[in-house]
Amino acid sequence: xxxxxxxxxxxxxxxxxQVTLRCSPKSGxxxxxxxxxxxxxxxxxxxxxxxxxERQRGNxxxxxxxxxxxxYSSELNVNALLLGDSALYLCASSSDWSGGTKAFFGQGTxxxxx
Amino acid sequence: QQPVQxxxxxxxxxxxxxxxxxxxxKALYSVHWYRQKHGEAPVFLMILLKGGxxxxxxxxxxxxxxxxxxxxxxxxxxxxxxxxTYFCGTVPDGGATNKLIFGTGTLLAVxx
Numbered sequence: 001x002x003x004x005x006x007x008x009x010x011x012x013x014x015x016x017x018q019v020t021l022r023c024s025p026k027s028g029x030x031x032x033x034x035x036x037x038x039x040x041x042x043x044x045x046x047x048x049x050x051x052x053x054e055r056q057r058g059n060x061x062x063x064x065x066x067x068x069x070x071x072y073s074s075e076l077n078v079n080a081l082l083l084g085d086s087a088l089y090l091c092a093s094s095s096d097w098s099g100g101t102k103a104f105f106g107q108g109t110x111x112x113x114x
Numbered sequence: 115q116q117p118v119q120x121x122x123x124x125x126x127x128x129x130x131x132x133x134x135x136x137x138x139x140k141a142l143y144s145v146h147w148y149r150q151k152h153g154e155a156p157v158f159l160m161i162l163l164k165g166g167x168x169x170x171x172x173x174x175x176x177x178x179x180x181x182x183x184x185x186x187x188x189x190x191x192x193x194x195x196x197x198x199t200y201f202c203g204t205v206p207d208g209g210a211t212n213k214l215i216f217g218t219g220t221l222l223a224v225x226x
Contacts, residue, residue: 003156032200033213042116042201042216043156056213090155094212099205100163101212105155 002027004093004106012112013081020058021076021109025093032074033103034066036089043090047073052096115140117204117217125223130199131190134220136202138183144215146203149196152216156201159187164207189222197224 005024022067025032032048035043040099041096043057052077072093077108092103117138124132136145148156160171162178162185167180173190187197199221203214 021143031212035214035216040219042203042219043214045213045215047211048211056211058213070117097212099208099210099212100161102146102215103159103212104158105148107155 004091004104006089006091006109007108008109009107010110010112012109012114013114015081015083016097017081018077018079019092019111019112021078021089023074023091023093024073024106025091025108029093029095029104030072031094031097032072033092033094034070034074035088035092035105036060037088037108039087045105046076048097055097079106083113086101086111086113116169116215117173117202118215119200119217119220120204121220122218123221123223123226126192127225128194129191130224131188132192132222134186134189134200134202134222135206136185136203136217140183140184140204142180142204142206143176144205145176146205147176147185147187148201148203149198151198192222192224194226195226197222 017043034046037043046097047057052068062065070073088108090108094103147159150156178188179186202217
């Protein structure tokens with residue numbers, strides 16, 4: 001059983017460009033959350049998708065957007081990249097979105113903006 | 115709103131014990147513990163729910179004091195594989211979300 005998979009693993013972009021990151025959830029999971037982890041910090045919640053809808057959003061600007069597909073996979077899009085967007089982007093999947101449900105993380109995409 | 119973890123870092127010899135604390139200023143529904151090795155994904159360790167019992171498996175256990183909004187992770191007879199950064203992720207009281215608010219992290223290094 002494959003766990004949460006993310007692609008690509010590493011990415012280098014130039015300021016002002018746009019980027020798309022992808023996530024396939026663990027089998028049987030329908031809820032996908034995205035987190036941003038800056039170096040030396042804990043992950044910060046970006047948003048969560050369930051049934052192809054964004055159901056919850058963290059404190060991130062509209063430059064960050066996402067999508068969930070019918071097969072539950074998800075994309076994170078970031079427009080007009082800033083140097084400060086350089087971070088590890090983590091995808092987490094879970095079987096539902098209640099507070100007692102464990103979330104499993106993918107290995108992340110390391111984004112570097114130059 | 116971010117939970118505070120203590121200590122920030124700890125160095126152990128194999129076989130020694132450690133306690134990592136997570137403290138929130140908000141009432142909590144659950145606390146989730148993860149271990150992350152450098153360059154890898156956070157790995158789920160355990161969840162503690164409001165009203166639940168202390169949990170544990172193998173030599174890692176945890177407790178959750180709802181009144182103090184605090185959780186502690188106990189590592190006994192540490193092994194080299196325990197090295198990494200430990201994060202607590204908290205869910206505010208109400209429980210209608212599994213959006214995690216992660217703590218500041220505790221770096222644990224186990225030496226031979």
